[in-house]
Amino acid sequence: MHGQMMDMPLLISSIIEHAARHHSDTEIVSRRVEGDIHRYTYSDCNKRSKQLANALSASGIKAGNRIATLAWNGYRHMELYYGVGGMGAVVHTINPRLHPDQIAWIVNHAEDSALFFDLSFAPIVQAIADKCPTIKHWVALCDADKTPAISAANDLKNGLTTGVVIDIKSYEAFIAPHSATYHWPEFDERNAVALCYTSGTTGNPKGVLYSHRSTLLHAYGSCLPDAMNVSAKDCILPVVPMFHVNAWGLPYAGPLVGAKLVFPGPMLDGKSVYELFEQEKVTFSAGVPTVWLGILQYVGANKLSFSTLKRTVVGGSACPPSTIATFRDQYGVEVVHAWGMTEMSPLGTLCKLQNKHLNLPVEQQQKLLEKQGHVIYGVDMKVVDDAGNDLPWDGKTYGNLLVRGPWVVKEYFKADGGDPLQYNAQGQGWFPTGDVATIDVDGYMQITDRSKDVIKSGGEWISTIDLENLAVAHPAVAQAAVIGVAHPKWDERPLLIVVKKPDAQVTREELLAFYDGKIAKWWLPDDVAFVEAIPLGATGKILKTKLREMFRDYRLPT
Amino acid sequence: MHGQMMDMPLLISSIIEHAARHHSDTEIVSRRVEGDIHRYTYSDCNKRSKQLANALSASGIKAGNRIATLAWNGYRHMELYYGVGGMGAVVHTINPRLHPDQIAWIVNHAEDSALFFDLSFAPIVQAIADKCPTIKHWVALCDADKTPAISAANDLKNGLTTGVVIDIKSYEAFIAPHSATYHWPEFDERNAVALCYTSGTTGNPKGVLYSHRSTLLHAYGSCLPDAMNVSAKDCILPVVPMFHVNAWGLPYAGPLVGAKLVFPGPMLDGKSVYELFEQEKVTFSAGVPTVWLGILQYVGANKLSFSTLKRTVVGGSACPPSTIATFRDQYGVEVVHAWGMTEMSPLGTLCKLQNKHLNLPVEQQQKLLEKQGHVIYGVDMKVVDDAGNDLPWDGKTYGNLLVRGPWVVKEYFKADGGDPLQYNAQGQGWFPTGDVATIDVDGYMQITDRSKDVIKSGGEWISTIDLENLAVAHPAVAQAAVIGVAHPKWDERPLLIVVKKPDAQVTREELLAFYDGKIAKWWLPDDVAFVEAIPLGATGKILKTKLREMFRDYRLPT
DSSP states (O other): OOBBOEEEEEOOOHOOOOOOOOTTTTTEEEEOTTTTEEEEEEHHHHHHHHHHHHHHHTTTTTOEEEEEEEOOEEEEEEEEOOOOOOTEEEEEOOOOTHHHHHHHHHHHHHTTTEEEGGGGGGGHHHHHGGGOOOOOOESSSSGGGGGGOEEEEGGGTTTTTEEOOEEEEEEHHHHTTSSSSSOOOOOTTBBBEEEEEOSSSSSSSOOEEEEHHHHHHHHHHHHHHHTTOOTTTTTEEOOOOOTTTGGGGGGHHHHHOOOOOEEEEESSHHHHHHHHHHHOOOOEEEEEEHHHHHHHHHHHHTOOSEEEEEEEEEESSSSOHHHHHHHHOOOOEEEEEEEEOOOGGGEEEEOOOGGTTTSOOHHHHHHHHHHHHHEOOOOOEEETTTOOBBBSSSSSSSEEEEEEETTSSSSSSGGGGOOOOOOOOTOOOOEEEEEEEETTTTTTEEEETTTTTTTTEEEEEHHHHHHHHHHHHHTTTTEEEEEEEETTEEEEEEEEEEEOOOOOOOHHEEEETTTTTTTGGGSSSSSSEOOOOBOTTSSOOOOOOOOHHHHHTOOOOO | OBBBOEEEEEEEEHHHHHHHHTTOEEEEEEOOOTEEEEEHHHHHHHHHHHHHHHHHHHHTTHHHHHHHOOOOOOOHHHHHHHHHHHHHHHEEEEESSHHHHHHHHHHHHHHEEEEOOOOOGHHHHHHHHHHHHHTOEEESOOOOOOOOEEEEEEEEGGEEEEEEOEEEEEEHHHHHSSSSOOOOOOOOOBBBBEEEEOOSSSSSSOEEEEEEHHHHHHHEEEEHTTTTTOOTTTTEEEOOTTHHHHTTTHHHHHHHHHHHEEBBBBBOOOHHHHHOOOOOOOEEEEEHHHHHHHHHHHHTTTOOOOOSSOOEEOOOOOHHHHHHHHHHHHHOOOOEEEEEEEESSSSSEEEOOOOGGGGHHHHHHHHHSOOOEEEETOOOOEEETTOOOOOOOOOSEEEEEESSSSSSSSSOOTTSSSSOEEEOOTTTEEEEEEEEEEETTTTTEEEEEEEETEEEETTTTEOOOHHHHHHHHHHEEEEEEEEEEEEEEEEEEEEEEEOOTTTTOOOOEEEHHHHTTSGGGGGGGGEEOOOSSOOBOSSSOOOOHHHHHHTTTOOOOO
């Protein structure tokens, strides 16, 4: 027997329509590629998204077509989220930090029908235009008078072009002829709304195809007090890029709650972001640890403080405990540790105290807050051994972390790689995250490693992340990475690789002594290697595959 | 093209399963009808809900069957929510304050298969047992040794019984033989989960049949920071009864976020509730204004304060501004005004400040907080004239309030009363709330009256609620109601009906003078009537139909 409640599909168009109706004059502020500041309201955003939907329809774009973007965080990118998704097409955000060959591969795999790009990325368009036959429309996110002239290159390295000039429209010219009157269509909420490829460090990238339903449920979950805790009292600046798992859902969460949004555009250095924080009275932000290090360095060097910023969510990779402590103790800013994946829309866990923790000693609270945290309702998780058996939630036992929920991937786009799920006795599928983690009795999860990075020494596991976090707490260390290197007796032993801070001096022995009393003796790295730079991937994560290659022939001291 | 995300139905069993897995030892504390305090955890609650599901199945209860409850807020009622709903049956909460004849009518209309009741309500069972042929199981919510012996009455007024002893089981005996091992079944999320009848002041009660989907979406929405703002940091005491629109969804919201829950059982007087607040360190509560008046009186008379209570949500009827002010100024407790209906699951709007209001003068903030508030994403609303045309959102223009959303009723149970919706040009159905309201430019709604209560004087509307709120701010007034009475020239004019506080003295002239400068001159009531009591309905609302009957022959002074 069905309930007798209104039956309306969960579509992302309802979010922008809600914001336009009920928070009509709340602002969206964007720093543009041109360098100036652009301001308008949710009402304006909805109107222009509708204009875009009309323009796309007039250009022959149909429901289900993929529309690629190479763009920073900004209001036109926001309009693409809603205009493309709202009309039933799929917004395919591409990470511009990937190599052009990879980008071309992704565009072809997705069979994108159009590509919208910021002027910063004209060189990418030049490089891939000849290789992407499915793209029918190249649209530059700029005013009509800024439309770039780009010739396709077939030999970029040597600067040779085919001489074929690409037909490029400006975004403003593309939407200008079209009406802002448009009724967002109603359709199956399980239809696709967005596509994002994982920046896998091995093999080809894999696409995750989000549905309207999964995106909306994730949006509700992401705003909860124990998650992002965003409200109409907030002014949100997403530093995390809109090309990186939908900026962790903030372009949906913001209008859902009617928060003011501030988009930083291409300028993500500490100074530029800090200035926007202050000018626009930002209360909440989110980004990867490296961004926060940059901001802290700028603020510290200039003896500044944060006058409105209250909370930040840090994710993408583990945030060093020292960064959390600096924000809290020096600046009164709460850093919330978060964990997720492209395959999870992306939020899985966030780390906040609960009622039962409020009377714990501060050190215990801080220790807890270094974990990746507690699931939001909607996500379930467990740790299992290699045979798939459940492991205890004791905060100690390491296992492979599996997740499940309505905003978790079921299979990759075009079912690439077959069925990735592991099934339990009840036939429920669980997604293997590739992370190794512990879960404690209160449900707090802590990543101890990527399953392919964990060091297996004499049958026991050593967490490279723990060793790295301890190393970066040393005042002379700018960056640190730990990898396993072959060892005749123990199979693998840890090697600490360090980038020193400019002008800082520290020796191998001093660094190893720094671990004293903080870890089990047998975890101590066998050696330290000093390097100029540690290779990072397109989303700012340490490329351990590359590091292992670099140190392939390295021999540990005996 | 469908997205490729995990496809799992939104079922309420996933809420209690989430709480049991991820907040396993968080407590549910209940004051029982027996007077003692019962404590257990979400893990226990899930286990016993599963036992109940097994017991119901063994008793022949099938998916879709309606299971009635006559019960206070307590852990066994919670188990009924999850055990009944989780197995696919429908928990039908009945308001025990209704007349037994109405209760029998509702049970028969719903064709309930079983009835679970607190011992307090044994007299109701006695009165209705003979009249409810669909009930196959009568279960008393008590231990086996407390099972009451009840004979059916066919002439309750005169204490005559049929002599037929009703077969009553105790809840504990009912579930004891059954295993706590049970896999919550997966089924269509649009299936019904709960049923609640409106306590309509005219005509027969009408049933609202909630679905799993509507209940879950409402639960997400209700926890948002701008709504109930509940989190795992909270200890929630729902004073609002679980027989009254699912205690505003708190039995779902609590386990969704992992908050500690405290159920007050039958003792809702100021002293009893206050003592639970203090003993259990309650941070958040919710209830109708009359409950809060009782608590304030007790706390004031005994010169107490609230040591942990931070926030309350007040709804059901408009909360007098003076109550909001007393909580804020004397006790540091935030009172959040809320508005909803049985037909809306029930939450529609809540009243909190937004980013743009934070720098307003305090008086303007307070004025704003007296409104019913802003919709949660998921609910849309508008005001229309009698012809259905949209009225402006200017904070002044009154109109009929219509709502729409995935947790709003589509039609009443068994389609009673035909299609209640009003359709717009796009064919979207809107539910007419029966309220008259204004909406301001920021989307804040304020109820000015029930459409049947509003006073139409010389073609203009006068809000009875405004007049009542002003009257109860007078120190001598305990309760106030305003109704329209016939007037030869103006059609209708307002009559103020007042219950004085014990020992308080006030005259007609003093009360009318109290309105000076606070309202338009033509709004001033034409007369004041002092009464001993104002008739209240089963949910504590003023019965204006009754008042109009009482004052049918009343003639205004000329």
